[in-house]
Amino acid sequence: xxxxxxxxxxxxxxxxxxxxxxxxxxxxxxxxxxxxxxxxxxxxxxxxxxxxxxxxxxxxxxxxxxxxxxxxxxxxxxxxxxxxxxxxxxxxxxxxxxxxxxxxxxxxxxxxxxxxxxxxxxxxxxxxxxxxxxxxxxxxxxxxxxxxxxxxxxxxxxxxxxxxxxxxxxxxxxxxxxxxxxxxxxxxxxxxxxxxxxxxxxxxxxxxxxxxxxxxxxxxxxxxxxxxxxxxxxxxxxxxxxxxxxxxxxxxxxxxxxxxxxxxxxxxxxxxxxxxxxxxxxxxxxxxxxxxxxxxxxxxxxxxxxxxxxxxxxxxxxxxxxxxxxxxxxxxxxxxxxxxxxxxxxxxxxxxxxxxxxxxxxxxxxxxxxxxxxxxxxxxxxxxxxxxxxxxxxxxxxxxxxxxxxxxxxxxxxxxxxxxxxxxxxxxxxxxxxxxxxxxxxxxxxxxxxxxxxxxxxxxxxxxxxxxxxxxxxxxxxxxxxxxxxxxxxxxxxxxxxxxxxxxxxxxxxxxxxxxxxxxxxxxxxxxxxxxxxxxxxxxxxxxxxxxxxxxxxxxxxxxxxxxxxxxxxxxxxxxxxxxxxxxxxxxxxxxxxxxxxxxxxxxxxxxxxxxxx
Numbered sequence: 001x002x003x004x005x006x007x008x009x010x011x012x013x014x015x016x017x018x019x020x021x022x023x024x025x026x027x028x029x030x031x032x033x034x035x036x037x038x039x040x041x042x043x044x045x046x047x048x049x050x051x052x053x054x055x056x057x058x059x060x061x062x063x064x065x066x067x068x069x070x071x072x073x074x075x076x077x078x079x080x081x082x083x084x085x086x087x088x089x090x091x092x093x094x095x096x097x098x099x100x101x102x103x104x105x106x107x108x109x110x111x112x113x114x115x116x117x118x119x120x121x122x123x124x125x126x127x128x129x130x131x132x133x134x135x136x137x138x139x140x141x142x143x144x145x146x147x148x149x150x151x152x153x154x155x156x157x158x159x160x161x162x163x164x165x166x167x168x169x170x171x172x173x174x175x176x177x178x179x180x181x182x183x184x185x186x187x188x189x190x191x192x193x194x195x196x197x198x199x200x201x202x203x204x205x206x207x208x209x210x211x212x213x214x215x216x217x218x219x220x221x222x223x224x225x226x227x228x229x230x231x232x233x234x235x236x237x238x239x240x241x242x243x244x245x246x247x248x249x250x251x252x253x254x255x256x257x258x259x260x261x262x263x264x265x266x267x268x269x270x271x272x273x274x275x276x277x278x279x280x281x282x283x284x285x286x287x288x289x290x291x292x293x294x295x296x297x298x299x300x301x302x303x304x305x306x307x308x309x310x311x312x313x314x315x316x317x318x319x320x321x322x323x324x325x326x327x328x329x330x331x332x333x334x335x336x337x338x339x340x341x342x343x344x345x346x347x348x349x350x351x352x353x354x355x356x357x358x359x360x361x362x363x364x365x366x367x368x369x370x371x372x373x374x375x376x377x378x379x380x381x382x383x384x385x386x387x388x389x390x391x392x393x394x395x396x397x398x399x400x401x402x403x404x405x406x407x408x409x410x411x412x413x414x415x416x417x418x419x420x421x422x423x424x425x426x427x428x429x430x431x432x433x434x435x436x437x438x439x440x441x442x443x444x445x446x447x448x449x450x451x452x453x454x455x456x457x458x459x460x461x462x463x464x465x466x467x468x469x470x471x472x473x474x475x476x477x478x479x480x481x482x483x484x485x486x487x488x489x490x491x492x493x494x495x496x497x498x499x500x501x502x503x504x505x506x507x508x509x510x511x512x513x514x515x516x517x518x519x520x521x522x523x524x525x526x527x528x529x530x531x532x533x534x535x536x537x538x539x540x541x542x543x544x545x546x547x548x549x550x551x552x553x554x555x556x557x558x559x560x561x562x563x564x565x566x567x568x569x570x571x572x573x574x575x576x577x578x579x580x581x582x583x584x585x586x587x588x589x590x591x592x593x594x595x596x597x598x599x600x601x602x603x604x605x606x607x608x609x610x611x612x613x614x
Contacts, residue, residue: 026061026062026063027059027060027061027062027209027211028059028060028061028062028128028132028135028136029057029058029059030054030057030058030059030060030124030127030128030131030132031057032053032054032055032056032057033053033054033127033131034051034052034053034054035051035052035054035123035126035127035130035131036049036050036051036052037049037050037051037052037123037126037153037158037191038050038153038191039187039191042187042191043187043192043265043299044264044265044266045152045153045193045265045266045324046153046187046191046192046193047153048153048155050153050154050155050156050157050158051157051158052123052127052157052158052159052161053157053158053159053160054123054124054127054160055159055160056160056212056213057212058120058124058210058211058212058213059210059211059212060120060124060125060128060132060136060208060209060210061208061209061210062135062136062137063093063136063137063139063208064093064094064137064139064142064144064206064207064208065093065094065105065206065207065208065209066090066091066092066093066094067081067087067088067089067090067091067092067093067094068090068091069094070094070097070105070207071094073104073105073108073109074101074105077094077096077097080095080096080201083096083203084203084349084355084380085203086203086204087139092139093139093142093206094206094207095202095203095204095205095206096201096202096203097145097201097205097206097207098198098199098200098201099145099170099196099198099199099200100198100199102119102145102207103118103119105207106118106119106207106209109209115211116211116214117209117210117211118147118209118210118211118212118214118215119144119145119146119147119207119208119209119210120144120146120147120208120210121146121147121148121160121161121162121163121215122146122147122148122161122163122171122173122193123158123160123161123162124210124212124215125144125146125173125208126173126190126191129173129175129190130190133175133190138174138175138176139176140176141174141176141204141350142174142175142176142204142206143172143173143174143176143194143202143204143205143206144172144173144174144205144206144207144208145170145171145172145205145206145207145208146163146170146171146172146173147162147163147170147171147215148161148162148163148164148170148171148218149163149164149165149166149167149169149170149171149218150163150164150167150168150169150170150171150193150195150324151163151164151167151221151223152221152223154221159216160215160216161216161219162215162216162217162218163218164218164219164220164221165217165218165219165220165221166218166220168197168321168323168372168373169195169196169197169198169323169324170195170196170197170198171193171194171195171324172194172195172196172205172325173192173193173194174192174194174204175189175190176189192325193324193325194298194324194325194326195323195324195325195326196323196326196347197323197347197359197373197375199374199375200347200357202349203349203380204349204350226304226318226319226320227305227306227315227316227317227318228286228304228305228306228315228318228320228367229367229368229369232282232284232306232365232366232367232368233282233283233284233309233366234282234365234366234368235282236281236282236339237281237282237283237309239283239588239589239590240590241590241591241592242310242590242592243592243605245590245591245592245605245606245607246607247607248605248607248608248611249592249603249604249605249607249608250555250602250603250604250608251602251603251604252555253559253561253572253578253600253601253602254312254313254314254600254601255314255563255564255599255600255601256275256287256305256307256314256596256599256600256601257272257289257303257305257317257563257564257565257598257599258305258314258315258316258317258564259272259291259303259316259317259564259565261565261566264293265299266291266301266319266322267291267301267303267317267318267319268291268292268293268299268301269565270292270293270565271291271292271293271294271295271565271567272289272290272291272292272303272563272564272565272567272598272599273289273290273295273581273582273598274289274290274329274330274331274388274500274582274598275287275288275289275331275388275582275584275596275597275598276288276289276331276332276333276388276584277333277388277584277585277586277594277595277596278333278334278335278341278367278586279335279586279588279589279594280335280341280366280367281335281338281339281366282309282366283309283310284306284307284308284309284366284367285306285307285586285594286304286305286306286307286333286341286366286367287304287305287306287307287314287333287596287601288302288303288304288320288321288331288333288343289302289303289331289598290302290303290328290329290330290331291303291317295353296327296351296352296353297327297351298325298326298327298350298351300327300328300329301319301320301321301322301328302319302320302321302322302328302331302345303317303318303319303320304317304318304319304320305317305318306367307601314601320343321343321345321361323347325350326347326348326349326350326351327347327348327350327351327352327353327356328345328346328347328348329345329346329347329348329353329356329385330345330346330356330385330386330387330402330403331343331344331345331386331388332344332345332386332387332388332389332390332400333388333390334390334391334392334398335586336392336398336420337589339364340362340363340364340420341362341363341364341366341367342360342361342362342390342398342421343360343361343362343363343370344358344359344360344376344386344390344400345358345359345386346358346359346377346384346385346386346402347359348380349380353385353406354382354406355380355381355382355384356380356381356383356384356385357375357377357379357380357381357384358375358376358377358384358386358400358402358415359373359374359375359376360373360374360375360376360421360424361373362421375424376400376415376417376424377415377424377426378426382404382405382406383402383403383404383405383406383410383413383448384402384403385402385403386400386401386402387400387401387402387403387412387449387450387451387452387500388500388502388582388584389401389450389451389452389453389502389503389504389584391452391453391454393454393458393460393481394454394458396418397416397417397418397481398416398417398420398421399414399415399416399452399460399482400414400415400416400417400424401413401414401445401450401451401452401462402414402415403448403449404444404445404448405448408448408465408466408496408497409448409466409467410433410444410448410467411433411434411436411442411444411445411446411447411448411450411464411467412444412445412447412448412449412450412452412462412464413426413427413428413444413445414426414427414445414452414482415427416481416482427481427482427483428443428444428482428483431443431444434446434485434487436467436469436474436487437469437487438469438470438487438488438489439486439487439488440486440487441484441485441486441487442484442485442487443483443484443485444485445462445464445476445482445485446462446464446467446469446474446475446476446485446487447462447463447464447465447466447467447473447474447476448464448465448466448467449464449465449500449501449582450462450463450464450465450476450503451463451464451501451502451503451504451513452503453503453504453505453511454505455505455511455543455544456505456509456543457543458479459477459478459479459543460477460478460481460482461475461476461477461503461511461543461544462475462476462477462478462485462503463475463476463490463501463503463513463515463544464476464501465494465495465496465499465500465501466494466496468489468494469487469488469489470489471489471494472489472490472491472492472493472494473489473490473492473493473494473495473501473515474487474488474489474490474494475487475488475489475490475544477543477544490513490544490547491547492513492515492517492538492547493515493516493517493518493520495515495516498580498581498582498598499515499516499580499581499582499583500581500582500583500584501513501514501515501516501583502514502515502583502584502585502595504585504586504587504593506587506593506606507587507589507591508591508606509541510539510540510541510549510606511539511540511541511543511544512537512538512539512585512593512609513537513538513539513540513547514535514536514537514538514553514583514585514595515535515536515538515583516534516535516536516579516580517532517533517534517536518533519531519532519533520532520533520536520550522536522550522551522552522613523550523612523613524612524613524614525612525613525614530574530575530613531575532552532575532576532577533552533575533576533577533579534552534553534554534570534572534576534577534578534579535552535553535577535578535579535581535583535597536550536551536552536553536577537549537550537551537553537609538550538551539609539610549609549610551609551613552575552576552577552613553577553578553595553602553604554572554573554574554576554577556573556574557572557573558572558573558574559572559573560572561578561599561600563598563599563600564599565599567598567599568580568581568598568599578597578600578602580597580598581597581598581599581600582597582598583595583596583597584596591605591606592604592605593605593606593609
């Protein structure tokens with residue numbers, strides 16, 4: 001920085017300081033009183049209605065803290081002005097401020113002014129906007145940090161509540177967001193609840209100051225454990241095969257999404273999609289997926305179900321993860337083969353799935369409890385949807401594939417971690433777009449929703465959706481751990497909306513691709529060609545160059561498959577299999593291959609895959 005530039009900055013901040021000191025923030029006085037928080041039949045997280053008493057008068061700032069005001073405390077914030085379309089003027093409300101930074105600003109300003117500033121409690125915020133809305137400015141797309149940890153409302157009357165004693169999300173409140181799934185006569189905008197991770201720097205969340213007595217201590221709220229967290233065995237198993245693995249085995253397809261209809265939150269019976277699957281050290285399988293009414297909606301959350309070791313029935317679904325009022329997109333699960341499970345998903349800055357930030361949590365007790373989330377990605381990016389094909393290379397690096405774009409064309413990227421998930425690197429961050437043609441090279445993986453794994457020679461192999469090459473599903477190969485890729489066409493039909501292939505390297509050596517075909521020719525043991533439709537598996541023993549084993553994923557029995565929430569129905573017989581869905585798969589240490597689509601669970605072994613069709 002030049003001396004002249006530094007001097008100009010000092011002068012500019014001095015002028016801003018004198019301007020702000022001359023015009024102290026305007027506060028609105030709020031008398032003690034009471035209100036009814038929550039509703040009797042509104043959105044699920046506003047139930048139940050309960051009386052809340054505010055025993056003390058307080059003052060709340062008429063407008064949010066501005067960029068210029070906040071940057072007297074933190075001049076480095078200036079580079080966030082206008083980022084992702086956030087307000088950039090001196091007098092515009094500040095955004096991209098974490099909950100901790102908001103509290104630090106309150107302490108700094110209080111020391112400067114000789115006053116006790118703090119963030120409002122959720123109850124104070126709602127009470128102030130219920131009684132003094134005409135005196136308070138609510139800028140477009142503005143949320144304000146509140147003191148509280150987010151949690152369910154209690155049923156009993158409360159006095160000066162300050163939220164839960166702990167949680168994953170801090171409450172935010174704002175008037176700009178329409179209540180998700182709630183009609184105006186059951187829930188007002190003032191009652192709409194939102195929240196975010198405390199270390200989030202979000203383009204919509206700012207600061208509104210309060211002057212008042214110190215709020216009471218948060219209370220521990222008793223909440224029943226979700227089904228997936230109940231009665232989880234703490235003991236690791238020895239993974240003794242339940243069937244003779246040298247003999248062909250194909251299990252009966254079973255539903256794993258169990259949500260009673262109609263359900264409008266926190267689980268939704270309308271649309272359940274995009275699953276993730278992992279084995280647990282105790283022998284259980286854990287599946288997660290998003291549950292919603294509309295994929296871009298604020299209501300979208302992550303559900304989960306557990307298949308207990310030795311059982312053939314999945315648990316009823318229950319809520320797994322939900323940033324309140326934000327679109328939680330694209331879950332992925334992975335087990336390191338030792339004791340740690342990883343959960344990845346992305347959180348939107350608000351609704352929609354165009355700008356997402358990826359988070360990770362871990363569990364060391366077979367998924368019964370989870371750590372606090374921390375960020376994988378350093379910012380919100382278009383796309384940024386984790387893909388259910390997390391893998392680890394031979395050198396111990398963990399890779400998380402993610403879509404690079406929010407649309408259907410444009411490819412995938414990788415995040416990597418060399419320290420068991422403590423820190424992450426976005427590979428080829430800022431690299432130019434790739435041109436996906438046979439023999440071409442580029443920085444991105446061809447296709448979105450890409451399955452990726454490492455081949456025995458150390459190369460990475462990926463097969464994805466869209467970005468077709470010569471009318472076929474594209475394959476990308478990298479010999480430098482994902483920094484550059486070479487593209488080619490596979491022999492398989494491309495898949496489109498509502499479908500996602502999965503690619504896994506099996507313990508026995510070959511690559512396994514599972515995908516869909518509208519119609520393809522398969523060969524019987526006698527060499528007779530048969531026509532098949534739907535989900536199939538293929539095996540490659542040479543790193544994707546050839547795929548000599550191809551088999552329709554059906555046991556030949558005639559049946560009709562209808563997803564549990566009624567979204568799709570399929571005919572299954574000797575020439576038809578599951579026809580639609582996002583696929584994810586894991587092979588457990590006993591050699592069994594476990595696969596789920598958007599509605600059904602399958603399990604089979606390599607001996608069945610390589611057995612010729614009769």
